[in-house]
Amino acid sequence: MNWKQAFTSSIGKKLVMALTGVFLILFLIVHCYVNALVFLEWFGPLGRGYKAYEGAAHFLGSNPLTRIAEIGLLAGIILHIVQGLMLFFDNKTKRPVDYNVHPGNKSSKWYSRSMGLLGTLILLFLVLHLYHFWVPNRYQQLVTGHEKDLYLLMELTFKDLWVVIVYILGCISLAYHLLHGFWSAFQTLGLSTKKYTGLLRCVGTVYSIVIPLIFIAMPLSFYLGLLPDAETARAATQTLAH
Amino acid sequence: MEHYNMNLTLKVWRQQNAQSQGQFETYQVKDISSEMSFLEMFDVLNEQLISEGKEPITFDHDCREGICGACSMFIDGQPHGPWSETTTCQLHMRQYKNGDTIVVEPWRAKAFPVIKDLMVDRSAFDRIIQAGGYISVNTGNAQDANCLPIAKDKADESFAAAACIGCGACVAACKNASAMLFLSAKVAHLALLPQGEPERRSRVMNMVEQHDKEGFGACTNTMACEAECPKAISILNIRRLNAEYIGAVSSGRD
Numbered sequence: 001m002n003w004k005q006a007f008t009s010s011i012g013k014k015l016v017m018a019l020t021g022v023f024l025i026l027f028l029i030v031h032c033y034v035n036a037l038v039f040l041e042w043f044g045p046l047g048r049g050y051k052a053y054e055g056a057a058h059f060l061g062s063n064p065l066t067r068i069a070e071i072g073l074l075a076g077i078i079l080h081i082v083q084g085l086m087l088f089f090d091n092k093t094k095r096p097v098d099y100n101v102h103p104g105n106k107s108s109k110w111y112s113r114s115m116g117l118l119g120t121l122i123l124l125f126l127v128l129h130l131y132h133f134w135v136p137n138r139y140q141q142l143v144t145g146h147e148k149d150l151y152l153l154m155e156l157t158f159k160d161l162w163v164v165i166v167y168i169l170g171c172i173s174l175a176y177h178l179l180h181g182f183w184s185a186f187q188t189l190g191l192s193t194k195k196y197t198g199l200l201r202c203v204g205t206v207y208s209i210v211i212p213l214i215f216i217a218m219p220l221s222f223y224l225g226l227l228p229d230a231e232t233a234r235a236a237t238q239t240l241a242h
Numbered sequence: 243m244e245h246y247n248m249n250l251t252l253k254v255w256r257q258q259n260a261q262s263q264g265q266f267e268t269y270q271v272k273d274i275s276s277e278m279s280f281l282e283m284f285d286v287l288n289e290q291l292i293s294e295g296k297e298p299i300t301f302d303h304d305c306r307e308g309i310c311g312a313c314s315m316f317i318d319g320q321p322h323g324p325w326s327e328t329t330t331c332q333l334h335m336r337q338y339k340n341g342d343t344i345v346v347e348p349w350r351a352k353a354f355p356v357i358k359d360l361m362v363d364r365s366a367f368d369r370i371i372q373a374g375g376y377i378s379v380n381t382g383n384a385q386d387a388n389c390l391p392i393a394k395d396k397a398d399e400s401f402a403a404a405a406c407i408g409c410g411a412c413v414a415a416c417k418n419a420s421a422m423l424f425l426s427a428k429v430a431h432l433a434l435l436p437q438g439e440p441e442r443r444s445r446v447m448n449m450v451e452q453h454d455k456e457g458f459g460a461c462t463n464t465m466a467c468e469a470e471c472p473k474a475i476s477i478l479n480i481r482r483l484n485a486e487y488i489g490a491v492s493s494g495r496d
């Protein structure tokens with residue numbers, strides 16, 4: 001038994017899904033935390049959220065370690081997507097003649113059976129999301145050496161109602177993907193023992209609801225004008241500094 | 243419960259052999275007693291078909307007391323029908339009422355090809371067991387019963403896993419036609435006992451390999467298997483199987 005075989009058996013493929021899935025879950029915590037700093041606008045003087053968010057974003061953006069982590073993240077996502085789609089299509093071939101009457105929701109949850117579909121929805125959202133933020137920011141950084149004002153970029157991006165709707169749908173897909181995926185990853189890794197199943201289910205459910213909700217709050221708050229515009233917030237940071 | 247009789251419409255999968263194209267046939271059965279088992283109702287139908295000069299429906303059955311796992315029927319979208327922790331032979335007609343229509347299909351999986359009508363070839367399970375579901379023991383006199391100390395909780399867990407009757411309902415229920423619940427029960431009940439220790443690593447590797455070779459799908463933890471298993475085999479066994487697999491892979495043996 002070599003490593004290649006170990007990761008290409010039916011359990012091995014799932015191990016790849018679980019390891020990359022947990023990696024993505026951890027990444028989302030950092031991503032969510034940094035972006036949620038904009039909400040400090042609601043808890044303190046004007047400009048506080050802007051400053052904290054821009055500070056954290058530029059600290060990460062200008063850090064060479066982030067570039068390395070980004071490569072790891074990209075590799076992880078690609079591995080997760082490629083293996084996920086292969087798993088999905090491969091499993092589809094295992095019942096060549098289908099049933100006439102389907103069990104439906106009698107014995108399993110719809111989202112547990114729809115991980116491929118939910119993942120694909122996340123993927124579509126992800127392409128749009130990278131196009132909105134990551135691509136223009138890295139491009140400008142490459143050309144001018146300076147990053148974009150990401151708070152302003154959020155404000156401008158979320159002026160469109162359809163963008164806001166797509167982001168909300170993307171986050172809902174993520175929520176259902178994780179409602180199954182979080183616990184599933186620990187089951188695949190052999191860690192969801194009798195003693196810990198309840199705890200993992202509970203933490204997984206909280207995570208799957210809270211993280212997407214915080215993400216949804218961003219486009220929604222900008223669209224509804226619940227956060228100050230970038231210009232006002234930036235101007236206010238001048239007085240904050242003194 | 244009050245005893246009653248009923249008339250039913252049955253839509254049953256008929257298929258001449260593995261090569262032929264099957265199709266559903268519709269049959270009417272009359273005066274079925276609510277006290278009959280589902281298989282007895284099929285016996286009545288088959289008697290009727292024989293008296294009409296038609297070919298009776300082929301279906302697997304043996305013990306008819308819920309312990310052998312032979313009876314495999316996918317009834318109205320569920321393996322072994324609507325009762326939980328029940329085989330088809332233990333499903334009783336009091337579940338149904340006069341005028342009901344029941345759809346009966348064979349297990350559907352690439353690894354379980356249809357032999358005829360509702361009978362499928364489940365020998366893939368035998369080959370998975372042959373690949374590693376055994377222990378090595380010295381021949382001779384039987385050992386003293388209590389000479390191997392085994393913790394009560396381990397013994398109980400092993401016994402619960404050993405209750406698997408190899409019926410294949412887990413595969414039939416799984417959207418991926420994965421046999422992980424069966425496989426995990428067979429791996430776990432030996433992995434928990436000292437008797438299973440010598441082949442512990444090679445067993446899991448070989449059985450997983452055979453599982454994949456037979457054409458079963460990969461488990462995505464939907465838990466449909468556990469819900470449909472007549473012996474309530476827990477997916478905690480799949481957790482143990484995964485841990486055993488990781489242990490075997492990282493131990494570097496085999």
Ligand code: HEM
Nearest residue numbers: 017018021024081084115116119120123181184185188462
């Ligand atoms: C940030 C985004 C994502 C996160 C956090 C995430 C997380 C997870 C987790 C934790 C699992 C469970 C692993 C396991 O069952 O062992 C999983 C499974 C899976 N993911 Fe993702 N995923 C993401 C994006 C995607 C994308 C873009 C796709 C692809 C198109 C995808 C497709 C799948 C598939 C097919 C499975 C396996 C289904 C299953 O085992 O039930 N995921 N994901």
Ligand code: SF4
Nearest residue numbers: 406407409410412471
């Ligand atoms: S695990 Fe349950 S459903 Fe699967 S073969 Fe064993 S007894 Fe049947």
Ligand code: FES
Nearest residue numbers: 306310311313331
């Ligand atoms: S015939 Fe033996 S379990 Fe049903």
